Amino acid sequence: MNTQTHPLMELSKRPPVVMARGAGSYLWDNYGTRYLDFIQGWAVNCLGHSPPAITEAITDQLSRVLNIGPAYRNANALVLAERLAQASGFEQVFFASSGVEANEAAIKLARKWGQKHKQGAYEIITARDSFHGRTLAMTSATGKPGFEDAFPPKVSGFPKVTYGDIAALQNAVGPNTVGVLLEPVQGEAGVVMPPPGYLRQVRELCDEAGILMLVDEVQTGMGRLGPLFAHLEDGLRADIMTLGKGLGGGVPLSAMLARNRVACFDHGDHGSTFTGHVLGCAAGIAVFDMLTQPSHLAQQAESARHLQRVLTGLAEAAGATLRGRGHLWALVLPQPHAEGIRDRALAQGLLINAARPHVLRLMPALNVAAQDIDDMAELLLPLLSDSAN
Numbered sequence: 524m525n526t527q528t529h530p531l532m533e534l535s536k537r538p539p540v541v542m543a544r545g546a547g548s549y550l551w552d553n554y555g556t557r558y559l560d561f562i563q564g565w566a567v568n569c570l571g572h573s574p575p576a577i578t579e580a581i582t583d584q585l586s587r588v589l590n591i592g593p594a595y596r597n598a599n600a601l602v603l604a605e606r607l608a609q610a611s612g613f614e615q616v617f618f619a620s621s622g623v624e625a626n627e628a629a630i631k632l633a634r635k636w637g638q639k640h641k642q643g644a645y646e647i648i649t650a651r652d653s654f655h656g657r658t659l660a661m662t663s664a665t666g667k668p669g670f671e672d673a674f675p676p677k678v679s680g681f682p683k684v685t686y687g688d689i690a691a692l693q694n695a696v697g698p699n700t701v702g703v704l705l706e707p708v709q710g711e712a713g714v715v716m717p718p719p720g721y722l723r724q725v726r727e728l729c730d731e732a733g734i735l736m737l738v739d740e741v742q743t744g745m746g747r748l749g750p751l752f753a754h755l756e757d758g759l760r761a762d763i764m765t766l767g768k769g770l771g772g773g774v775p776l777s778a779m780l781a782r783n784r785v786a787c788f789d790h791g792d793h794g795s796t797f798t799g800h801v802l803g804c805a806a807g808i809a810v811f812d813m814l815t816q817p818s819h820l821a822q823q824a825e826s827a828r829h830l831q832r833v834l835t836g837l838a839e840a841a842g843a844t845l846r847g848r849g850h851l852w853a854l855v856l857p858q859p860h861a862e863g864i865r866d867r868a869l870a871q872g873l874l875i876n877a878a879r880p881h882v883l884r885l886m887p888a889l890n891v892a893a894q895d896i897d898d899m900a901e902l903l904l905p906l907l908s909d910s911a912n
């Protein structure tokens with residue numbers, strides 16, 4: 524099993540290339556070979572590689588202080604929390620470094636709320652095929668096949684239901700239920716969309732049962748699906764929302780946002796050495812300000828339209844099905860050839876993700892240029908056509 528020859532622990536099969544430099548939609552390896560990047564740090568680099576706005580913001584911050592720490596306030600965390608609260612309608616914000624930490628904070632807050640207001644109810648219903656991260660508790664919360672039982676004993680209190688099935692969710696709610704945790708779109712499952720109206724039904728069910736609605740927007744948030752926060756689109760709002768990935772535009776930054784009525788942590792209940800990191804929040808402010816600028820929003824919308832148009836053509840030509848929105852898309856292939864296509868794409872200078880054996884996933888920068896989208900399609904079409912035969 525352990526045949527690796529390098530001390531860097533091997534946790535997944537990676538190609539031997541060593542990436543060295545990036546700009547916009549491109550990465551270069553250490554031989555100078557160029558790759559068109561439709562993975563972008565796993566849906567993280569929402570403004571592409573090394574955008575000047577982030578470079579300037581963190582360089583400016585570095586010239587003053589690198590780290591202040593959790594014992595004192597800093598202006599960047601205060602400003603970013605205000606902007607996120609104002610844009611989302613959630614009143615309180617906790618910052619962390621990774622998506623999974625934001626989810627852990629969300630679960631702890633919901634359980635605390637259950638202790639205080641729901642006679643100790645602690646169960647949080649999650650969905651099959653969901654993904655919420657890789658700590659022990661989030662491995663148990665995650666509904667990816669094989670995950671839940673991988674590191675026994677699992678953390679209990681996460682019953683699972685089929686995503687999109689409101690009746691199943693209704694049946695799963697019991698006296699120990701304190702909340703429901705869902706992704707607005709299941710990204711890691713291969714961009715699985717819920718039936719129309721599902722999130723509103725979940726909101727109504729939570730209101731009727733007096734339980735909390737938690738949304739994991741680590742992948743869908745910060746404009747990935749179009750709007751800044753995907754689940755707010757039709758006027759509803761969860762009680763707790765988590766953000767990560769795009770929030771820092773490439774710098775590790777995540778957040779857990781809560782409504783006032785559920786934000787019941789007492790001093791000492793939660794925290795982190797890196798919470799509200801001044802450098803991460805500097806990047807977060809730069810990202811937020813760019814993503815909310817009218818000129819960017821127009822460019823992002825045009826880019827999304829072009830991407831959808833091109834992918835629709837690609838799917839038709841290749842006999843594949845297309846699903847997704849904004850800048851998060853999956854091509855569902857007629858054959859389970861996703862990994863082979865991904866490897867051949869890499870050899871030709873295109874980076875894409877094989878989310879499942881039948882599913883290729885694309886998560887480019889939100890400002891990816893029309894020419895880059897056209898180049899992606901030109902590289903991918905022959906690979907899709909070859910593999911269909």
Ligand SMILES: *Cc1c(COP(=O)(O)O)cnc(C)c1O
Nearest residue numbers: 621622623654655656739741742
């Ligand atoms: C990526 C992801 C996570 C985990 O984020 P990390 O930063 O890897 O901890 C959690 N939830 C969703 C929906 C994700 O896509």
